[in-house]
Amino acid sequence: MSQAFFPLSPSLWAATAAPAPETVALQEDKKADVVIVGAGFCGLSTALHLAERGVRVVVLEAEEIGFGGSGRNGGQVIPGLKYDPSELLAKFGPEKGQRLVDFAGSTADAVFDLIAKHKMDVPHVRQGWIQGSHNPEALKMAERRSRDWSAQGVAARLLDKAETARLLGTDKYLGGWEDPRGGGVQPLSYVRGLARAAMAAGVVIHTRSPVKQLAQVKGGWQAVTAGGARVSAERVVLCTNGYTDGLWPQLKKTIINANSFQIATEPLPESVRRAILPGGQVSSDARNLLLYYRIDHTGRLLMGGRGSFAEPDPADRGAWAHLEGAVAKLFPQAAKVPIAYRWCGHVAVTRDYLPHLHEPAPGLLIDIGCMGRGVGLQTRMGQALAAYVATGDKTALPVAPSVIKPFPFFGLRLAYVSAVIAWYRMTDGGV
Template identity: 35%
Template sequence: MSRTHGLWMKTATVGQPFPRLSGAVEADVAIIGGGYGGLSAALRLAEAGVDVALIEAEHIGFGGAGRNTGLVNAGLWVMPDVIVRHLGPFYGERLIDTLGQAPSLVFDLIARHGIDCEAERGGTLHCAVGAAGLAEIEERGRQWAARGVKVNRLASAETAARTGSPRFAGALEDRRAGTIQPLSYARGLASAAARAGARIFTASTARRLERSGRRWRVFTHQGRLCASWLLVAGESYSLGALAPQRLAQIQLPFFNAATPSLAPEQRAAVLVSGQALIDTARLISAIRFDRAGRLIIGSVGALRGAGRPIHQAWARRMLARCFPQIEPLRFEAAWHGAIGLTGDHLPGMTWLGENALAIGGYNGRGIAPGTAFGRLAADFIVGAVGEAALPVPIGQPERRHLRRWREAWLEAGVAVAHLAEHRLG
């Protein structure tokens, strides 16, 4: 059972093969990172007639793009008003608008390029656990409504009817959202970018970056990529010469587990509306179906060492708690990865030098924001969008202090919390 890409590797569409970078390659723009941000930027640039080359250290979708739960969400975990407090009204409202429209960008790209990725745009349910959770979704709904966004507040009875679960005190329905097969989406973006003219190289780690005259040189094991512009989109999986971007984030482990396909009568009894749900618990649960009727649950935690049995046992208990009407379930796949957390929990753009930009910091919402930020970076590079029109100011690199200690503490802490929840019943 794969511990990294699990179900997604098993069910993804076959990816287009790409070569390893070898020898000297010249381009107008060099992109590092084969996730949503880098691929979205490569597609946008290639469609604009820019000579763009992208390198990926492993394979397309190796990082968070191939490991997440597959929810295409609008906005971030932090509420809209928090974004405004951090960035001010000028940038804050612009970022809120960008992220609110990001799911539409994802689903439009899927439709326009014929990407086969199990896309379902039926919305998601943000489900309240207890009185505190109810207050949270009510406030989130109020903040979206104040900005003219229609989100539907569901009472507990309707929430139970939609989800098939008695666990929740209410829910907030966001029709902008949906689900995809995340690895298939990444592979589809790569194929679309290649058809548009982008050159893509895999198994090509950026070992060293060098500024020479007015051009950047990116050195790999077997080759060198030279370009006038450099875009780094490695996120929290950055390797080699991209360590500075990695050092700006704290990795929070996140796992998923998938059941075998449920029998028709079981499937009809849970997630009745077909919509994925995310709850408001401190240790969140995200639950959805894939197209084959597998029930997938995601939460914080890493499936290694003692964490593996703890988190998988917790996931089985959570599904039983949410859906007592179906038989105890086993898992056919379980896998984990990491969410890159920034200090302010917001995405951003960072200057790495002259004509060198980094994007990232999606804080567990990588699909829609990553796609949107990749497109924004491409438009900025070609001059279609000026710096003053971006949804975030372009900052300077930061380093998170005591990063390794904090990551170890987080991994151990979520395991203890899942275990304690079991002990307390």
């Protein structure tokens, strides 16, 4: 995929990714057992794992492989969910809660195991994830998270201020905690690696094939593309997340498709490189409007965070100014290193910050909601969806399918969220 397929601004990932496998648009009608809409982490993971079970799969993608959030994220592979194990157990009970905890805890493993199994050409590192605590309340959260995951058998550890400063390269946090399961990947290379593995297993992928209609027919479904070609299949799996449109009624109204803005510097001077995240960990902090950062395989500092809901003009560098300011405050040693890339992508956030599954009609399965942890979460979700589609065993799913419930007063959501963001900026405090 060329950078032309990332129109908001050229991304570091588009510039450094492994080549995309060759694909073409759907030109003629086809048949399959399952048709999947969306060639991102979830769609391709589902396709790969179905194909490994002998299921015939066709994937239809509106743009190119990884065009959406799968190719535009920060590349951090973070296990878990927004909620800690004790919260999930309290919310869902000991049996269902533990199943969800086990699922959430396995998301990072799913990514790195697939990279190794399929020998993917994906720069990656797995030295852990650190969550810095910017205030006393966040420090209490770090204590709970470290304690909760330790009780689940994870070698998590609480960090004091000095150790946090040493590991991150900044003294702006009171402390934090470290999860050794986390890591980082070149996300566009990874999603392309998933596509290659799926195609090698027999999956057919058609890009530039936007689906405009899902129609129930005798024997199953037809996915009809904008060009008029269609795929007939017994089952449909819809995996469009932050780029969900009106294909299925009301679905896009169940999420906030927030923008996640990112910047990347030129390669850091060696002296600066040794001072920032010297152990190779990745990090995102505990702010409501979190900052996340890491060093990539080319030695660049990446900084990401929330931004406006409007699509930024690539020529307007002011849209990313808050991230450049964060670099200067957190890592003054890197403040003078030029910014080489600026880009953003959509993140699908649900009302309860949990992944949602829906079965609004027989044979149609929908996955939506990544909450900024999509690399691991959606890879693992694809494994679960494949197991359910192939066997009908609902215990394979981390959460039960639910009824589609749009945000109330959806048309006012941007005003509401903008007000919440303003409040968070005030309560989070300065960097």
